[in-house]
Amino acid sequence: xxxxxxxxxxxxxxxxxxxxxxxxxxxxxxxxxxxxxxxxxxxxxxxxxxxxxxxxxxxxxxxxxxxxxxxxxxxxxxxxxxxxxxxxxxxxxxxxxxxxxxxxxxxxxxxxxxxxxxxxxxxxxxxxxxxxxxxxxxxxxxxxxxxxxxxxxxxxxxxxxxxxxxxxxxxxxxxxxxxxxxxxxxxxxxxxxxxxxxxxxxxxxxxxxxxxxxxxxxxxxxxxxxxxxxxxxxxxxxxxxxxxxxxxxxxxxxxxxxxxxxxxxxxxxxxxxxxxxxxxxxxxxxxxxxxxxxxxxxxxxxxxxxxxxxxxxxx
Amino acid sequence: xxxxxxxxxxxxxxxxxxxxxxxxxxxxxxxxxxxxxxxxxxxxxxxxxxxxxxxxxxxxxxxxxxxxxxxxxxxxxxxxxxxxxxxxxxxxxxxxxxxxxxxxxxxxxxxxxxxxxxxxxxxxxxxxxxxxxxxxxxxxxxxxxxxxxxxxxxxxxxxxxxxxxxxxxxxxxxxxxxxxxxxxxxxxxxxxxxxxxxxxxxxxxxxxxxxxxxxxxxxxxxxxxxxxxxxxxxxxxxxxxxxxxxxxxxxxxxxxxxxxxxxxxxxxxxxxxxxxxxxxxxxxxxxxxxxxxxxxxxxxxxxxxxxxxxxxxxxxxxxxxxxxxxxxxxxxxx
Numbered sequence: 001x002x003x004x005x006x007x008x009x010x011x012x013x014x015x016x017x018x019x020x021x022x023x024x025x026x027x028x029x030x031x032x033x034x035x036x037x038x039x040x041x042x043x044x045x046x047x048x049x050x051x052x053x054x055x056x057x058x059x060x061x062x063x064x065x066x067x068x069x070x071x072x073x074x075x076x077x078x079x080x081x082x083x084x085x086x087x088x089x090x091x092x093x094x095x096x097x098x099x100x101x102x103x104x105x106x107x108x109x110x111x112x113x114x115x116x117x118x119x120x121x122x123x124x125x126x127x128x129x130x131x132x133x134x135x136x137x138x139x140x141x142x143x144x145x146x147x148x149x150x151x152x153x154x155x156x157x158x159x160x161x162x163x164x165x166x167x168x169x170x171x172x173x174x175x176x177x178x179x180x181x182x183x184x185x186x187x188x189x190x191x192x193x194x195x196x197x198x199x200x201x202x203x204x205x206x207x208x209x210x211x212x213x214x215x216x217x218x219x220x221x222x223x224x225x226x227x228x229x230x231x232x233x234x235x236x237x238x239x240x241x242x243x244x245x246x247x248x249x250x251x252x253x254x255x256x257x258x259x260x261x262x263x264x265x266x267x268x269x270x271x272x273x274x275x276x277x278x279x280x281x282x283x284x285x286x287x288x289x290x291x292x293x294x295x296x297x298x299x300x301x302x303x304x305x306x307x308x309x310x311x312x313x314x315x
Numbered sequence: 316x317x318x319x320x321x322x323x324x325x326x327x328x329x330x331x332x333x334x335x336x337x338x339x340x341x342x343x344x345x346x347x348x349x350x351x352x353x354x355x356x357x358x359x360x361x362x363x364x365x366x367x368x369x370x371x372x373x374x375x376x377x378x379x380x381x382x383x384x385x386x387x388x389x390x391x392x393x394x395x396x397x398x399x400x401x402x403x404x405x406x407x408x409x410x411x412x413x414x415x416x417x418x419x420x421x422x423x424x425x426x427x428x429x430x431x432x433x434x435x436x437x438x439x440x441x442x443x444x445x446x447x448x449x450x451x452x453x454x455x456x457x458x459x460x461x462x463x464x465x466x467x468x469x470x471x472x473x474x475x476x477x478x479x480x481x482x483x484x485x486x487x488x489x490x491x492x493x494x495x496x497x498x499x500x501x502x503x504x505x506x507x508x509x510x511x512x513x514x515x516x517x518x519x520x521x522x523x524x525x526x527x528x529x530x531x532x533x534x535x536x537x538x539x540x541x542x543x544x545x546x547x548x549x550x551x552x553x554x555x556x557x558x559x560x561x562x563x564x565x566x567x568x569x570x571x572x573x574x575x576x577x578x579x580x581x582x583x584x585x586x587x588x589x590x591x592x593x594x595x596x597x598x599x600x601x602x603x604x605x606x607x608x609x610x611x612x613x614x615x616x617x618x619x620x621x622x623x624x625x626x627x628x629x630x631x632x633x634x635x636x637x638x639x640x641x642x643x644x645x646x647x648x649x
Contacts, residue, residue, distance in 0.1 A: 070572035
């Protein structure tokens, strides 16, 4: 009895919701973005950029990503649900490009253009990729490091992981720049902390213990950089140059109080914005640029408040 | 020893009656969700989307069946997610690193799962470590070992071109082209039938319920409870091996960092399906419905473009509501 009554009530409620909700959304272009993450401030900034472009171009934008960057299968479920909605175009940042190929082929066959963003997709299916040139950005970090430590001494890297595109590119960008330009700088250690603040803290403490004469440490993403700062604070180490990546309240405060020399910032808002912009163009059959460089900047105490930098930093 | 009523007539009848009602309740909720989302979006009730939902259920469903067995005995298995990953990695080692043919990979994954389940069972039954702690330890050990063995990198199955067929191919689709149900889903349903039979019609199943109802009484009546418990954990482990095959075949890679958190999804499906965490009560059918409710809910909310933060809130509410409804019904029944 209960079940029949509940069923009836639910059906009428559903009918109400359906008639109210769907009609208005029907005529707008729909563009889902399937991201690599959701909770981090970085992804929220990408989402903000996507929403901004959505409002500007009059399209419906949704933004989803798995809880951790390990959950490849959950990302596939999200992509499958997005495809079921028959979108005009899709924005996608692959956790594992190979695993996504069957679904991306499905999109291609259905004539849904795919725009890759952030770390992109290793495939020729995406019509465009909106991303930071991480190799060049990390090379800039290496140049700044060399400048700040006087071109000689020991440095170390704390990187988020050795499997993702961004992890590999930032590590190699930094290491190759040092190898090519600064023969007197020695990279004594490269450690991986999964972008986890606590893990990165412990790793950095170990590096500081092993190399008391270290001159500088590069944290390759927000979590890694915060870990480096924590370790320096906890051990009371002085005189080590810290260079970070991305922004967030902690890094911004550290740059203001001098415990961090500076950091590379990507343009996450721009990544979201350019992805949606390219998706709209592709959906309308217009030509889009294959590689959209969304840019990166060096920021420190001197330019953190300048309008150009402040616009791309997030808390 | 094939059917229950003769030996323990009253409790068995109660168990079956309450089980049937809970399944009805869960099934009704599933139907309500399906009707609701179908009305809310024209894109929901499409073959491709229904298949996407089933595919999203396959891994969690298989893990939830493993969890159901253990939970009915009054235990818990927190290692199902990382054990799944470990088995996927073993399959990768056998097929990609050692270059052996496909059947060895399948065998390797299931054998690894069974062995790990047996270890958990031994820790719990012989060394008397509480299931929560023993499987928590196994969860971390297996997570670490997966990373060590794989060298922290995904292992791809490019040398075994037929590997993706295990999960994404469609045996049913080749017979009935209009119904391209992926093999992963087929495996889930066959497994459900088999384990449903084991639980209701075999000695192993009977001891599963008996251990959960009153382990001491079972021991005092001369049953080798330790042995049966170890067998049940080993069976659950083997099922996790199957889940490892399904997920790695779907992703065409063994992802070593994946798996943490999947045990909670599995336990949620079990609980929504009316299996009691106190043990002694539960069913595979309920668990399958529970797993379907979770993936229908998530897919439907996505189709309706509900913001992701709210999807999580709704899932939490549903879990609480499902368990509350179950408790109220049982209280009414006295």
